[in-house]
Amino acid sequence: MAxxxxxxxxxxxxxxxxxxxxxxxxxxxxxxxxxxxxxxxDTDGDLDMGTSATRRPRAGASADSKMSSTRPARGTNSRGVxxxxxxxxxxxxxxENSQLASRITGSANIRAAKSKPISSGPLVYLRVHGLKESKxxxxxxxxxxxxxxxxxxxxxxxxxxxxxxxxLIKKSHLVGDYFFIGTSKEDAEELLKVNTFVxxxxxxxxxxxxxxxxxxxxxxxxxxxxxxxxxxxxxxxSQRYIGGNKLLKLDMLATDTELVSLGMFExxxxxxKTFKGLMAICDGLFKTTKDKQDAIESISLANNNxxxxxxxxxxxxxxxxxxxxxxxxxxxSNMQGLGRWKGKFRELETIYMAGNPIESTDPNYQxxxxxxxxxxxxxxxxxxxxxxxxxxxxxxxxxxxxxQNGPDFRDVNGIGENFLLEFFAAYDNDRHGLAxxxxxxxxxxxxxxxxxxxxxxxxxxxxxxxxxxxxxxxLTKVGSPNARFQRLFKGTNLISELWKSLPxxxxxxxxxxxxxxxxxxxxxxxxxxxxxxxxVGVDGLIVCVHGEFEECDQQxxxxxxxxxxxxxxxxPGRPGTVPIxxxxxxxxxxxxxxxxxxxxxANPQPTEQPNQQQAMVAELSKRTxxxxxxxxxxxTQVNWDFEKALAIFNEKKSQLPAEAxxxxxx
Amino acid sequence: xxxxxxxxEVQASxxxxxxxxxxxxxxxxxxxxxxxxxxxxxxxxxxPADISINGAQVATPADYYNLxxxxxxxxxxxxxxxxxxxxxxxxxxxxxxxxxxxxxxxKSGARMxxxxxxxxxxxxxxxxxxxxKMFNETFVLVPNWESLQRNxxxxxxxxxxxxxxxxxx
Numbered sequence: 122m123a124x125x126x127x128x129x130x131x132x133x134x135x136x137x138x139x140x141x142x143x144x145x146x147x148x149x150x151x152x153x154x155x156x157x158x159x160x161x162x163d164t165d166g167d168l169d170m171g172t173s174a175t176r177r178p179r180a181g182a183s184a185d186s187k188m189s190s191t192r193p194a195r196g197t198n199s200r201g202v203x204x205x206x207x208x209x210x211x212x213x214x215x216x217e218n219s220q221l222a223s224r225i226t227g228s229a230n231i232r233a234a235k236s237k238p239i240s241s242g243p244l245v246y247l248r249v250h251g252l253k254e255s256k257x258x259x260x261x262x263x264x265x266x267x268x269x270x271x272x273x274x275x276x277x278x279x280x281x282x283x284x285x286x287x288x289l290i291k292k293s294h295l296v297g298d299y300f301f302i303g304t305s306k307e308d309a310e311e312l313l314k315v316n317t318f319v320x321x322x323x324x325x326x327x328x329x330x331x332x333x334x335x336x337x338x339x340x341x342x343x344x345x346x347x348x349x350x351x352x353x354x355x356x357x358x359s360q361r362y363i364g365g366n367k368l369l370k371l372d373m374l375a376t377d378t379e380l381v382s383l384g385m386f387e388x389x390x391x392x393x394k395t396f397k398g399l400m401a402i403c404d405g406l407f408k409t410t411k412d413k414q415d416a417i418e419s420i421s422l423a424n425n426n427x428x429x430x431x432x433x434x435x436x437x438x439x440x441x442x443x444x445x446x447x448x449x450x451x452x453x454s455n456m457q458g459l460g461r462w463k464g465k466f467r468e469l470e471t472i473y474m475a476g477n478p479i480e481s482t483d484p485n486y487q488x489x490x491x492x493x494x495x496x497x498x499x500x501x502x503x504x505x506x507x508x509x510x511x512x513x514x515x516x517x518x519x520x521x522x523x524x525q526n527g528p529d530f531r532d533v534n535g536i537g538e539n540f541l542l543e544f545f546a547a548y549d550n551d552r553h554g555l556a557x558x559x560x561x562x563x564x565x566x567x568x569x570x571x572x573x574x575x576x577x578x579x580x581x582x583x584x585x586x587x588x589x590x591x592x593x594x595x596l597t598k599v600g601s602p603n604a605r606f607q608r609l610f611k612g613t614n615l616i617s618e619l620w621k622s623l624p625x626x627x628x629x630x631x632x633x634x635x636x637x638x639x640x641x642x643x644x645x646x647x648x649x650x651x652x653x654x655x656x657v658g659v660d661g662l663i664v665c666v667h668g669e670f671e672e673c674d675q676q677x678x679x680x681x682x683x684x685x686x687x688x689x690x691x692x693p694g695r696p697g698t699v700p701i702x703x704x705x706x707x708x709x710x711x712x713x714x715x716x717x718x719x720x721x722x723a724n725p726q727p728t729e730q731p732n733q734q735q736a737m738v739a740e741l742s743k744r745t746x747x748x749x750x751x752x753x754x755x756x757t758q759v760n761w762d763f764e765k766a767l768a769i770f771n772e773k774k775s776q777l778p779a780e781a782x783x784x785x786x787x
Numbered sequence: 788x789x790x791x792x793x794x795x796e797v798q799a800s801x802x803x804x805x806x807x808x809x810x811x812x813x814x815x816x817x818x819x820x821x822x823x824x825x826x827x828x829x830x831x832x833x834x835p836a837d838i839s840i841n842g843a844q845v846a847t848p849a850d851y852y853n854l855x856x857x858x859x860x861x862x863x864x865x866x867x868x869x870x871x872x873x874x875x876x877x878x879x880x881x882x883x884x885x886x887x888x889x890x891x892x893x894k895s896g897a898r899m900x901x902x903x904x905x906x907x908x909x910x911x912x913x914x915x916x917x918x919x920k921m922f923n924e925t926f927v928l929v930p931n932w933e934s935l936q937r938n939x940x941x942x943x944x945x946x947x948x949x950x951x952x953x954x955x956x
Contacts, residue, residue: 596801606793658878688904705874709923711906
């Protein structure tokens with residue numbers, strides 16, 4: 122029965138571990154971020170940084186290995202102005218033409234799939250200049266279709282020497298003054314020959330692009346127009362920023378003469394893009410999230426005719442830490458209209474909704490908003506709850522831990538107290554002496570480590586585990602019978618030898634730093650009688666100590682704090698030797714965390730020594746037959762006046778429940 | 788009196804501890820009755836278990852259960868480490884005369900008392916924001932004499948809690 126049973130148990134232990142890991146990984150929330158990204162896809166299918174990441178696997182499925190391998194590196198540096206610029210370019214220059222681009226891209230893909238034998242291998246990207254200067258740029262589509270046809274036709278002509286082949290352009294994208302095209306390697310060679318050809322009155326410049334389809338939006342490819350536009354928008358933004366109030370006023374955008382004169386609000390589509398562009402520029406202005414958070418705490422979106430926040434969703438993604446938001450004078454008529462902001466603005470404290478239809482259509486909207494925005498305190502200038510109430514509500518959502526009490530130190534003749542006073546000093550300074558004095562050949566020691574314990578995230582990184590890991594007898598991890606046997610140290614010699622190899626420690630002085638320890642102990646029957654006289658066994662003491670020590674690793678010379686728990690079982694010593702011996706010593710180690718202050722929690726009057734109180738509890742319990750719990754309750758009521766406690770006991774004796782009394786042994 | 792050898796001790800004690808730890812914390816997390824885990828559940832033992840929770844002595848397993856319930860819903864205990872030592876390889880306290888095949892039981896380690904120390908985390912509530920604390924708990928487990936009789940009751944636990952020392956840290 123034995124080996125099989127033990128192994129299956131071990132695997133069960135592993136399973137719980139791996140499930141713990143799983144639950145951790147899901148709580149990281151990486152997946153959520155992705156999802157948020159994909160919802161940002163442009164309505165009209167524009168290619169931009171944000172969306173290209175999600176589109177690429179589909180669009181570039183024809184083995185676009187070059188792109189995918191270079192993309193992540195670009196992604197990392199695209200946070201700043203360049204991203205803003207690129208988004209602006211997309212919104213301002215591409216406009217309605219982008220649909221054509223995606224159509225061409227799409228159809229090219231179908232064609233590419235058909236002619237797969239030729240076109241396997243990564244796409245090569247070329248940059249074409251000259252479209253803007255050509256007469257064709259006056260065409261409704263900016264001349265793209267004509268240019269594509271021109272390039273394919275001319276390039277195909279070069280292949281006539283051999284069997285004539287049709288040159289295919291698989292992807293195309295217009296960025297500023299440049300037209301980027303993607304094609305197979307062979308076709309690219311032909312297309313490069315079209316360099317300097319004149320297209321619609323304008324000489325073409327065709328070179329290899331080191332920037333893919335120009336998504337990177339480097340300033341090199343940004344047209345003058347775009348740069349100017351960006352500068353203009355930036356200046357508009359800076360006029361609308363009130364630094365003293367950390368307020369960005371984006372109200373009444375449609376009546377802003379400058380924006381209108383730029384044609385930014387010609388139609389609904391344009392207006393939406395302008396807004397996104399403005400957000401992108403805002404985002405680009407700050408180097409870090411912290412800068413952004415510090416600079417802008419409030420935003421006004423008042424009087425913008427917004428009927429669904431989908432139109433301005435980017436405010437929430439650009440300013441997730443926003444504190445105050447003015448939405449007054451818009452057209453929000455129900456909670457659905459705010460739906461896209463649900464779960465966002467986790468730190469929003471104030472919102473103005475006055476002048477929205479929702480005020481009359483949904484009488485519960487304020488309650489709903491308090492639910493949606495966890496830190497929201499005030500709506501329309503009326504404070505609906507205080508930060509304290511929010512904290513209370515949050516705490517009420519969680520269970521209340523069992524309260525802490527002072528030490529439960531039910532010592533016998535001071536044995537436990539004297540042992541502990543001696544033990545930690547000796548363990549720090551003379552481990553060998555300690556092992557030979559209080560341990561004998563049947564004493565056992567083992568240590569176990571918990572490397573994944575709860576830790577204060579603000580605390581310094583935990584001390585390394587290397588010095589302990591080889592001897593840790595954490596049975597959730599150590600499964601083999603042999604290892605379990607090897608890591609149990611029995612007898613003075615083995616214990617002393619192991620202790621020699623463990624890092625140096627310095628425990629706080631018990632007398633001076635009582636609050637750095639929690640010590641509980643109580644008598645325990647049925648231990649082996651070392652004299653062999655009692656077959657029923659002898660009484661001993663079980664002592665559980667929790668605390669911290671300073672550790673110094675001999676090998677790395679690193680010092681730092683570590684938290685520990687140590688459980689001892691003490692029994693009488695062999696006749697003629699020391700009075701007590703350590704039967705069992707189990708050391709549990711974890712990353713440092715300060716202990717809860719059980720003395721404060723237990724003791725409304727810090728002047729009283731807990732030991733004295735314990736003594737009073739024990740005495741009252743002895744005299745009255747009440748349990749320790751009831752004795753303590755009684756003493757607390759009378760402010761630890763022993764005589765009063767006795768008096769009150771005699772007075773109320775008859776009203777006490779049976780459970781108040783210690784069950785008499787049969 | 789054939790005592791178990793050291794290898795047998797290690798194997799039997801780890802096995803006992805493993806079974807106990809997985810079942811006991813499962814019972815806590817599922818709000819199952821706790822009495823069956825304690826010596827209080829059998830008349831064979833004349834003393835109740837010594838239960839010390841966060842420094843307060845708790846009279847009965849039912850009281851401990853009430854304390855746990857009073858915390859509110861969603862408290863979850865997760866064991867991250869445990870270890871065990873044999874205290875007495877031939878525990879005799881309150882032992883009955885009629886242990887079935889006593890020699891074999893003793894040799895296989897069935898009548899040992901063991902000490903089990905557990906380290907883990909308590910999560911107070913569900914979700915990422917729920918507060919978490921470490922806990923350390925040390926038990927002394929003793930044989931359930933009823934399970935060592937000739938026809939043990941169905942589902943009787945092999946080991947019972949005689950001493951429990953819990954601290955949230």
